[in-house]
Amino acid sequence: MIDAIYFDGQSSRRQPVTLVMHKRVVAMRGEGVKQSHRLSRLRVSERLAHAPRILYLPDGGRIHISDPRVDKMLKANGYREPRVVRWQRNWPLSLLALAGVLALLLSGYQWGLPWAADKAALHMPAALEQKIGDGELELLDESFLAPSELDPVVQARLQRLFSQMKQPRGERTPYRLEFRRSHVGPNALALPNGVIVMTDELVKLANNDQAVLGVLGHELGHVQRRHSLRRLMQALGVGVLVNVWIGDASSMVTAVPTVLLDQKYSRDFEREADQYAIDMMQANGLPLEPMARLFEKMGKAHAGKDDAASHRHEHDKQDGQRGKGRHTEEGDEEEEDSEPLDYFSSHPSDAERIAKLRAVDRAGK
Ligand SMILES: [Zn+2]
Structure with a gap:
């Protein structure tokens, strides 16, 4: 479980959430937030040094993750870093x-x-x-x-x-x-x-x-x-x-x-x-x-x-x-x-x- 920040895509509100990935599903929980998505349905930002990873949700929301363990979690759930x-x-x-x-x-x-x-x-x-x-x-x-x-x-x-x-x-x-x-x-x-x-x-x-x-x-x-x-x-x-x-x-x-x-x-x-x-x-x-x-x-x-x-x-x-x-x-x-x-x-x-x-x-x- 790692900490992340959720943006709903409508407002600029930052909502702290916790994130788990299991069997290629990303689940997040926070105050008033409870969502899970198939990893394959999300767009994942490129891995860059010193920048948070961003998961783009189908509804326009975003999850910003600064915890470097996310790379391992993504990999464990079958995500391949893009060719770029x-x-x-x-x-x-x-x-x-x-x-x-x-x-x-x-x-x-x-x-x-x-x-x-x-x-x-x-x-x-x-x-x-x-x-x-x-x-x-x-x-x-x-x-x-x-x-x-x-x-x-x-x-x-x-x-x-x-x-x-x-x-x-x-x-x-x-x-x-x-x-x-x-x-x-x-x-x-x-x-x-x-x-x-x-x-x-x-x-x-x-x-x-x-x-x-x-x-x-x-x-x-x-x-x-x-x-x-x-x-x-x-x-x-x-x-x-x-x-x-x-x-x-x-x-x-x-x-x-x-x-x-x-x-x-x-x-x-x-x-x-x-x-x-x-x-x-x-x-x-x-x-x-x-x-x-x-x-x-x-x-x-x-x-x-x-x-x-x-x-x-x-x-x-x-x-x-x-x-x-x-x-x-x-x-x-x-x-x-x-x-x-x-x-x-x-x-x-x-x-x-x-x-x-x-x-x-x-x-x-
Ligand atoms: Zn042309």
């Missing part, structure tokens, strides 16, 4: 190689760090790129994605249709299309290893193959321009590069997963990817209107969620264009602290993009 933690520990090897590349480029320090970061990304050894992408996918699978439940016939059809499309300018950028169910709403993303993740939710929202193909074209654009890696390198930027320079790689170890999760693509990258999608759709004689309609639908979906959460996410809207909300799913899996979900907000709808798609479409007729 293990992954951080595996990073030193990759980082050593990465640090080598960066150190080389840092000899060109005077040309400016963003430039160096960009060049580093473009000269990253393919094996390392693969490794970073694999790591990202593992991390996402552990946290935000689940196996796809999309009809295999639909999956196969989309795979086939997209693979039959000509890439712009005769390019043959390798990619691998993966379907996943998303815990955080409709989205698609591109990883440095060439994996394009398409979520069931986006396919359903689109309800139109051409719209999905357009989004896949956009993601292939990110792959082709290596945006994911360039974004990572730019974000690791000044602070970490300087630390590598002075020989402290440890800050990089902690920075990498965080950076992966909270960076959005720059507007320039988004424009490039949109243009790529337009080029690809046109090269195949496909209309852009379905994609424009999908962006509109996504915009509406995000805007609705935004209203409900606006008091929490003011800082999200700094430049007004991006960051249209962290979308949580309704029901049990709703996440109170949705910090990392920004990763999935990288494709907010945007009146300018929609207008552009429609203009191109009209001009082509």
Whole structure:
């Protein structure tokens, strides 16, 4: 039995409780509090030194536990520490190689760090790129994605249709299309290893193959321009590069997963990817209107969620264009602290993009 603090998720009241875990069930007792939950129904915060473990309850409540014995209790009840933690520990090897590349480029320090970061990304050894992408996918699978439940016939059809499309300018950028169910709403993303993740939710929202193909074209654009890696390198930027320079790689170890999760693509990258999608759709004689309609639908979906959460996410809207909300799913899996979900907000709808798609479409007729 250990002591903990319970927050009901409605008020800011701290309620002292005692906690036991037995047979994969977490039971807590306190004044006026008596609850038990299956451990598998709870989200458990990552293990960090000097921070309490937090158990997130399905109803929005939280249990904060400072007693270090909680780690043992969790383990004894079948909880496995998520990959992110293990992954951080595996990073030193990759980082050593990465640090080598960066150190080389840092000899060109005077040309400016963003430039160096960009060049580093473009000269990253393919094996390392693969490794970073694999790591990202593992991390996402552990946290935000689940196996796809999309009809295999639909999956196969989309795979086939997209693979039959000509890439712009005769390019043959390798990619691998993966379907996943998303815990955080409709989205698609591109990883440095060439994996394009398409979520069931986006396919359903689109309800139109051409719209999905357009989004896949956009993601292939990110792959082709290596945006994911360039974004990572730019974000690791000044602070970490300087630390590598002075020989402290440890800050990089902690920075990498965080950076992966909270960076959005720059507007320039988004424009490039949109243009790529337009080029690809046109090269195949496909209309852009379905994609424009999908962006509109996504915009509406995000805007609705935004209203409900606006008091929490003011800082999200700094430049007004991006960051249209962290979308949580309704029901049990709703996440109170949705910090990392920004990763999935990288494709907010945007009146300018929609207008552009429609203009191109009209001009082509
Ligand atoms: Zn994008």
